Each structure stands twice: as structure tokens, then as C-alpha cells.
Amino acid sequence: xxxxxxxxxxxxxxxxxxxxxxxxxxxxxxxxxxxxxxxxxxxxxxxxxxxxxxxxxxxxxxxxxxxxxxxxxxxxxxxxxxxxxxxxxxxxxxxxxxxxxxxxxxxxxxxxxxxxxxxxxxxxxxxxxxxxxxxxxxxxxxxxxxxxxxxxxxxxxxxxxxxxxxxxxxxxxxxxxxxxxxxxxxxxxxxxxxxxxxxxxxxxxxxxxxxxxxxxxxxxxxxxxxxxxxxxxxxxxxxxxxxxxxxxxxxxxxxxxxxxxxxxxxxxxxxxxxxxxxxxxxxxxxx
Ligand SMILES: Nc1ncnc2c1ncn2[C@@H]1O[C@H](COP(=O)(O)OP(=O)(O)O)[C@@H](O)[C@H]1O
Ligand SMILES: [Mg+2]
Numbered sequence: 001x002x003x004x005x006x007x008x009x010x011x012x013x014x015x016x017x018x019x020x021x022x023x024x025x026x027x028x029x030x031x032x033x034x035x036x037x038x039x040x041x042x043x044x045x046x047x048x049x050x051x052x053x054x055x056x057x058x059x060x061x062x063x064x065x066x067x068x069x070x071x072x073x074x075x076x077x078x079x080x081x082x083x084x085x086x087x088x089x090x091x092x093x094x095x096x097x098x099x100x101x102x103x104x105x106x107x108x109x110x111x112x113x114x115x116x117x118x119x120x121x122x123x124x125x126x127x128x129x130x131x132x133x134x135x136x137x138x139x140x141x142x143x144x145x146x147x148x149x150x151x152x153x154x155x156x157x158x159x160x161x162x163x164x165x166x167x168x169x170x171x172x173x174x175x176x177x178x179x180x181x182x183x184x185x186x187x188x189x190x191x192x193x194x195x196x197x198x199x200x201x202x203x204x205x206x207x208x209x210x211x212x213x214x215x216x217x218x219x220x221x222x223x224x225x226x227x228x229x230x231x232x233x234x235x236x237x238x239x240x241x242x243x244x245x246x247x248x249x250x251x252x253x254x255x256x257x258x259x260x261x262x263x264x265x266x267x268x269x270x271x272x273x274x275x276x277x278x279x280x281x282x283x284x285x286x287x
Contacts (some may be wrong), residue, residue: 009101009102009103011103011111015037018034018036019036019041022034023109027048029045029048030044030045030048031044031045033114040114041103041111041113042112042113043111044085044111045109046077046078046079046109047078051077055075059072059073067228067232068184069188069191069225071180072179073174073175074175074179076175079107079108082107082108082109084172084175085110085171086105088172088175089170092145092150092169095149095150097141097145097148097150097167097168098115098164098168099168100112101113115168116161116163118158119134119138119160120157120158132209135201135206136210138160138193139213140217142189142193142214143213143214146189146190146219151175151176151177151185151186152172152189153173153175153185153189154173154192155189155193156171157193157197181225182222183219183221183222183224183225186219186222187222187226188229190214190218190226191226191262194258194261196254197210198254199253199254207261211262212268212272215272216272220273220276220277223269223273223276224273226269227266227269227270229262230259230266230269233262234263237256
């Protein structure tokens with residue numbers, strides 16, 4: 001039965017019939033774009049691909065992982081996946097952030113409006129000054145989103161976009177705040193964005209400028225959580241240096257690149273924490 005909760009854009013019965021036809025004709029596809037009445041929509045099915053073994057294993061061992069930052073979150077498959085996505089969309093919209101519109105939902109299926117271009121495409125197409133401007137916008141939006149008490153969960157660059165000049169968030173496949181403190185989950189968001197950005201950007205000064213934009217807006221608890229994570233990874237960098245480059249896969253290389261960058265930027269985190277302490281102290285004196 002059709003569930004109308006959270007549906008915020010109307011689709012005509014004719015277009016809905018065409019969308020359902022498209023879904024029926026490609027039952028094995030998890031995500032597919034479809035053109036209807038001159039506009040593009042995205043059909044997403046949460047019951048198509050089984051949960052990857054690695055993700056299942058990560059979830060199983062999560063209760064004993066330390067620091068909590070490393071934990072996974074409960075998988076949400078089928079209708080539970082639609083529920084998680086719609087709840088997150090509602091929370092983000094309620095706080096004034098952009099997301100796709102929910103056009104239709106039924107069981108394990110969701111139809112969303114198009115919010116292209118995703119950031120991976122936007123960044124690939126941008127010239128140098130525009131790329132840095134786009135990244136600054138992204139880090140500012142992340143800081144604002146975190147200061148509104150929200151978490152994305154798995155912010156891949158392909159799961160955020162620049163739509164009508166604003167950063168737009170979608171594909172909320174994880175809910176890390178259910179297995180770790182909110183501040184850790186927000187710091188984890190930042191870390192996950194840094195992984196591809198440090199690999200892409202390489203220029204440390206520019207990456208520091210991006211980090212500072214987040215540090216200026218994010219809650220101090222999230223900055224402290226990030227700083228604790230840096231303390232955890234710092235000792236791992238020494239033995240990692242001994243590992244021949246040929247043995248480092250792309251993921252490990254990105255991990256080490258982002259970790260080294262954050263260790264080098266520790267003073268920025270310390271300054272942000274100190275500045276927040278001074279603000280609190282002067283607010284207490286004023287009141
Ligand atoms: N509403 C949308 N607007 C623009 N692109 C989208 C939209 N939904 C999905 N996509 C594209 O399809 C890709 C896969 O969709 P996503 O929701 O991230 O599913 P998955 O869980 O498989 O990662 C996204 O990374 C993005 O490139
Ligand atoms: Mg995705």
C-alpha cells in the first residue's frame with residue numbers, strides 16, 4: 001500500500017504509472033534515473049543488492065571496536081532503508097538543508113527528484129579556482145549541518161551535489177550516531193570527506209583552509225572527537241612509513257594521506273578548541 005508520509009512533490013498518475021513500469025522492466029537495478037514529462041527522477045530500490053559481507057562483518061564486530069569512531073551502524077535493508085532515508089531527508093529539510101524531494105515511496109522503493117550534478121562530477125568539471133570555491137562551500141555546509149546537530153553518515157562526494165548553488169545531501173545509508181556519540185559521528189563525517197579531498201587536492205595549504213572552515217562552524221565536541229581520533233592514528237603512521245608503496249592499496253594510501261594531513265593540522269584543531277573555551281568564558285563573564 002502506498003505510504004504518503006513525507007512525500008513533498010506531486011507526481012501525476014500517468015507519470016507514476018510510467019515510473020512503476022520502468023521499475024518492473026528492470027527489477028535487478030538498485031538505482032536508476034528515469035526521464036518523465038521533461039524532468040529526471042531517480043528510482044531507488046532497497047531490496048535489490050544484499051548487504052556486502054564486509055559491511056555485515058563490520059557491524060558484527062562493532063560492539064568491541066575501540067575507539068567508537070571505528071564502529072559501523074545497523075544495516076537498514078528493504079523498507080527500513082526507505083524509512084532511514086526519508087527520516088534523514090525530513091530532518092535535513094527541517095533544519096533548512098537541501099535534499100532531493102521525495103516524489104513517491106512504497107515498501108522498499110523510493111522515487112526522488114534529481115539534484116545533479118553530484119560533487120564528483122562538479123569537481124571533475126571545475127577549473128582550479130572554482131574547485132577550491134566548491135570545496136569551501138562543502139566544508140562550510142558540513143560545519144553548519146553538524147552545528148545543527150545532524151550527521152550525514154556516509155558522505156561520499158558522489159552522494160552530495162551542488163544544486164541551485166547550494167550543497168545538497170542524500171544517500172543516508174548509515175546512522176553512526178546510533179553506535180557512537182554524536183560528536184564522534186560528526187567527526188567521522190568530516191574524516192570520510194577528507195579521505196577523497198586530501199587525495200584529490202594534495203596542496204596542504206588549501207586543505208588547511210578547507211579544514212578551518214569546518215573548524216569555525218562545527219561544534220567544539222566534534223572538533224575534540226576529531227582531535228582524539230588523530231591521537232589514535234598518529235602512532236600508526238610510523239610503522240605505516242615502513243610499508244612499501246607497492247603494498248599500499250588505494251584505500252590505505254587515502255587513509256594515510258588524510259591521517260598525515262590531520263596530524264599536521266593538529267594546531268588548527270587545538271586553536272579551535274581554545275577559541276571555543278575563550279568564547280564560553282567571556283559569555284559566562286557577560287551573563
Ligand atoms: N536524487 C539524485 N539526484 C542526482 N543523482 C542521484 C540521485 N540519487 C542517486 N543519484 C546518483 O546515483 C548514485 C547512486 O545512488 P545512491 O542513492 O547513492 O545509492 P547507493 O546506496 O547505491 O550508493 C549516486 O551516487 C548519484 O550519483
Ligand atoms: Mg551512494
